[in-house]
Amino acid sequence: MIDYRIDRGSGVPAYVQIVEQTERALRMGFLKVGDKLPTAKEVVAATAINPNTVLRAYRDLEQAGLVELRRGLGTFVTRSLARPGAQDDSPLRREVTDWVDRARATGLERADVLAMVTAVLDAYDNEHHSRTPDDRDGRRRTHDRA
Missing domain, CATH: 1.10.10.10 (Winged helix-like DNA-binding domain superfamily/Winged helix DNA-binding domain)
Structure with missing residues (x-):
């Protein structure tokens, strides 16, 4: 519960x-x-x-x-929102836990951690939504001309 x-x-x-x-x-x-x-x-x-x-x-x-x-x-x-990797025993969860431990050890408070994660997610989303499908992997593609 x-x-x-x-x-x-x-x-x-x-x-x-x-x-x-x-x-x-x-x-x-x-x-x-x-x-x-x-x-x-x-x-x-x-x-x-x-x-x-x-x-x-x-x-x-x-x-x-x-x-x-x-x-x-x-x-x-009636519906789950769980995704693979979010479970308590997942490697990603352990990595996030370790990172939060380090962030808190440096003196960051909960609001600081949330702000940092949100800023990184926002930057990630902006970067990935502003690219064309051809350059989502970070490289501009040139089309061969025959």
């Missing part, structure tokens, strides 16, 4: 934090198809947020096709 953490100082609405944390758990394989999410009452007790906030997040997740609300039974995962 997932334990939601609400950061009131982040400026991100609580329902968005719940959606993002659920999506992250689905991507990492912590939540699997058929798993039950905590009830709104359980989330409220753990986070001290309004029950309507939890219900809004769960509705957003349902509209995204990730969960199903079953009246009287709860909210259940």
Whole structure:
């Protein structure tokens, strides 16, 4: 089961934090198809947020096709977002864990690490989306003229 953490100082609405944390758990394989999410009452007790906030997040997740609300039974995962390499035992996960250990050892805080990773991903996406299909590997191609 997932334990939601609400950061009131982040400026991100609580329902968005719940959606993002659920999506992250689905991507990492912590939540699997058929798993039950905590009830709104359980989330409220753990986070001290309004029950309507939890219900809004769960509705957003349902509209995204990730969960199903079953009246009287709860909210259940209907789709996974897990990709190969994201599992706890994958080599990529170990590399990221080692990198985060080094980043934290240099004094970077969570927000610094997230900002750095986001900046690198943004640069990567910009570089790869701005190229033509012929030069995505970094080389300009010249076409032979016969």
